Amino acid sequence: YIYFVDEAMPYFMMKKVADFIIKNNVKIKWFCETRIEKNLVKNENLMHLKEGGCCFLINGIESGSQKTLNEMHKGIIIEDVTEYLKNSFKVGIGTLCMYFVGFPTETQKEARKTFNYIKQVKDIHTLSTIGFFCLERGTDVYKNPQEYGIKSIINKDVLYNTNPEYYLKSSKRISNTFTRRKQLYNLIKDYKILDDKIENFLNRESMIFLFENDGYNKQMEKVEDYMISVNLEDLS
Secondary structure: OEEEEEEEEOHHHHHHHHHHHHHHOOOOOEEEEEOOOHHHHOHHHHHHHHHOOEEEEEEEEEOOOHHHHHHHOOOOOHHHHHHHHHHHHHHOOEEEEEEEEOOOOOOHHHHHHHHHHHHHHOOOOOEEEEEEOOOOOOOHHHHOHHHHOEEEEOOOOOOOOOOOOEEEOOOOOEEOHHHHHHHHHHHHHHHOHHHOOEEOOOOHHHHHHHHHHHOOHHHHHHHHOOOOOOOHHHHO
């Protein structure tokens, strides 16, 4: 089992891996992080990846709201995500979808769309993780905050301030890790998310154990030993 470490391994590269494995009859299985591009949505392409050893794909969906995705400049279409999940489920490739709430332009209504979307697709993919937005140095949001609904960043010049607070254009309040964590906690409570096969934090290294004997469901008892659980009461 091999984990190709790349934040967004493109389809053409995954196809090369699958082609090589099929041509040389290599007995390995593999997984990676990838981006939901048009080629990846197609059923026949996912089937080819499956035949070429791919058993799991990790995707940063980020939001269930197309409006928020557009404001992020994410470059994906939510209908394509749904089609991709249906087709990957059909061919037997497991999926992990990652989401977050608290993007500066996101309203509470749009955040709820993300939770509604997770519930909508929960039966056609393996696992979801959801967290809250962090403002990271070097990102376009950090460089151009005004374009992303941020009025001003607090203590921007502090060298080791890895997740700075900021003022939102839409309100006078400060957005920081506590307020965004609190928002996430309230949504988790509202949607009873832990009852819906969704983990809030996941130890990535544990993913390698998901595929022993070709089965996520068969291995859930083993996998649970490697999951990092969340004590929601600590966030209240």
